[in-house]
Amino acid sequence: MSAVMITRKVRKWEKLPGKNTFCCDGRVMMARQKGVFYLTLFLIVGTCALFFAFECPYLAVHLSPTIPVFAALLFLFVLAMLLRTSFSDPGVLPRALPEEASFIEMEIEAANGNVPAGQRPPPRIRNVEINNQIVKLKYCYTCKIFRPPRASHCSICDNCVDRFDHHCPWVGNCVGKRNYRYFYLFTLSLSLLTIYIFTFNIVHVVMRSVDNGFLNTLKETPGTVLEVLVCFFTLWSVVGLTGFHTYLISLNQTTNEDIKGSWSGKNRVQNPYSHKNMIKNCCEVLCGPTYPSVLDRRGLMQLSPVSEFSANDTDASPCSSSTDSSNSSKTLPSTKRAILCLHKPRPPPIRNNPTSDDLKASITDTAHTSPAHSQAEESSAAKTPPLATPETDAEASVAKSH
Amino acid sequence: MATEFHNLQELRHSVSLVTKVFIQRDYCEGTVCRFQTKFPSELDTRIEPTLLEETVKTLNSYYAEAEKIGGQSYLEGCLACATVYIIFLCMETRYEKILKKISGYIQEQNEKIYAPRGLLLMDPIERGMRVLEISVFEDQGSGSSSPSSSMSSAGSSAR
Numbered sequence: 001m002s003a004v005m006i007t008r009k010v011r012k013w014e015k016l017p018g019k020n021t022f023c024c025d026g027r028v029m030m031a032r033q034k035g036v037f038y039l040t041l042f043l044i045v046g047t048c049a050l051f052f053a054f055e056c057p058y059l060a061v062h063l064s065p066t067i068p069v070f071a072a073l074l075f076l077f078v079l080a081m082l083l084r085t086s087f088s089d090p091g092v093l094p095r096a097l098p099e100e101a102s103f104i105e106m107e108i109e110a111a112n113g114n115v116p117a118g119q120r121p122p123p124r125i126r127n128v129e130i131n132n133q134i135v136k137l138k139y140c141y142t143c144k145i146f147r148p149p150r151a152s153h154c155s156i157c158d159n160c161v162d163r164f165d166h167h168c169p170w171v172g173n174c175v176g177k178r179n180y181r182y183f184y185l186f187t188l189s190l191s192l193l194t195i196y197i198f199t200f201n202i203v204h205v206v207m208r209s210v211d212n213g214f215l216n217t218l219k220e221t222p223g224t225v226l227e228v229l230v231c232f233f234t235l236w237s238v239v240g241l242t243g244f245h246t247y248l249i250s251l252n253q254t255t256n257e258d259i260k261g262s263w264s265g266k267n268r269v270q271n272p273y274s275h276k277n278m279i280k281n282c283c284e285v286l287c288g289p290t291y292p293s294v295l296d297r298r299g300l301m302q303l304s305p306v307s308e309f310s311a312n313d314t315d316a317s318p319c320s321s322s323t324d325s326s327n328s329s330k331t332l333p334s335t336k337r338a339i340l341c342l343h344k345p346r347p348p349p350i351r352n353n354p355t356s357d358d359l360k361a362s363i364t365d366t367a368h369t370s371p372a373h374s375q376a377e378e379s380s381a382a383k384t385p386p387l388a389t390p391e392t393d394a395e396a397s398v399a400k401s402h
Numbered sequence: 403m404a405t406e407f408h409n410l411q412e413l414r415h416s417v418s419l420v421t422k423v424f425i426q427r428d429y430c431e432g433t434v435c436r437f438q439t440k441f442p443s444e445l446d447t448r449i450e451p452t453l454l455e456e457t458v459k460t461l462n463s464y465y466a467e468a469e470k471i472g473g474q475s476y477l478e479g480c481l482a483c484a485t486v487y488i489i490f491l492c493m494e495t496r497y498e499k500i501l502k503k504i505s506g507y508i509q510e511q512n513e514k515i516y517a518p519r520g521l522l523l524m525d526p527i528e529r530g531m532r533v534l535e536i537s538v539f540e541d542q543g544s545g546s547s548s549p550s551s552s553m554s555s556a557g558s559s560a561r
Contacts, residue, residue, distance in 0.1 A: 077486060080486045084487055094530040097529075099535075100532075100533060100535070129430060130429055130430060148429065148433065181479075283476065284471050287480065289471070289478075289495070289496060290482070290495045292498055292527075294530040294531050295530075296528075
């Protein structure tokens, strides 16, 4: 019988855990709730449209044609920064694959020793010393990793994000290591745009009122009232936010750390990441290297339909090619059993290059189900550690309330 | 397709995964990407500590170069900002260039040093830059650990 292996090639983003939405075949990555993002877009585009429609013709003629040109450039910059913040990967850390998770579990259990029955095991924390400061690395029960310093788990997106700042509903995405500078540039340029539009609205109303009278001006350009209202409220919030983030950048802190008071100075705790120099801190955050995404969203992976067979046959043990028809409970033809053996009964590990690594990875997959490798079986059977509980500490609840 | 199966089944006889060893990140210097140079005890009998240490140190130096904050990164950052980051559509960032070098280096190390000893290094980027994964294989067929021929043949046939 000839083997017909019908496998589907899918992009990795389709199988990524977490609560993100992906668009354009994995090129765009956002949070699930996008309503507020659309509102942001609408407000920016709408207000600028009104400005170009009502104020710009008058100002271009009576003041200078550079006014609308500069406004247009600023508007495009704001939009670009907003879209870049919203659509890029904030620095999501991929979850641990089963082998890594069990390796970490074994290390934890070895470190804890014997916990008497009925007693709560110690919290899963690793201490590292960074710049003469002890930093605690917490274990993430969802991602099954010890979070790197400054990383945090976003409960809205259900991902651990590196250098997690906050989850911003206005941009519809988390703000983390990879998109923080775009977020900052967005708030900064939006502040400038708001101030610009507000100022020229006032100038326009004043200039026109001198000729026509105040009420007539408002009747001729009704958009002005709307613009002034939007700009007035936006000014307070966005300019305030820009100021706050400028302060954070100069201290090399994240919003998350600021809220938790991690480096507030109590107990002589100081920020180990700060260069103690405002310029250096700003340069690092804004002009640092552009970190690549470690989530290979557009890579291809094989999705074999055999995983459906193995759902009924989870302990698909032995896959030696010798005729073990008794092993699998189904009477599969030998070729299909061979396929079963070549693919492990769990979701396949993420494989990037289909070269020798792929071969060896598929070998490792088969090896996992070999009876000789009892250790792997034990660890794979104990996928959820017996002591795993969802995070119950206060900080987790604070994070969830964001 | 049939030929590939044939090779895979052959390989399955000859080599099997014993365990995976994970070298964790070293955060002593902050959030810069660095891996611990501490030699894992599981690899005691498989490889000389100096070789692994050399590999890890070289990888660390690559990552340090990629994440260096200096003239070149400022220039790249400012240029990118001035072009509203459109330049990244045409240009590869410095970090990406170095990642390619790292991937080439790991492949070369696997071919020369690790595969003959029945080990396989996984590029950290495939594990989210969290760990350096080393798969330990053992030659099943012959009983004694002489995986060199099977591993290198696997390597050469797959390329």
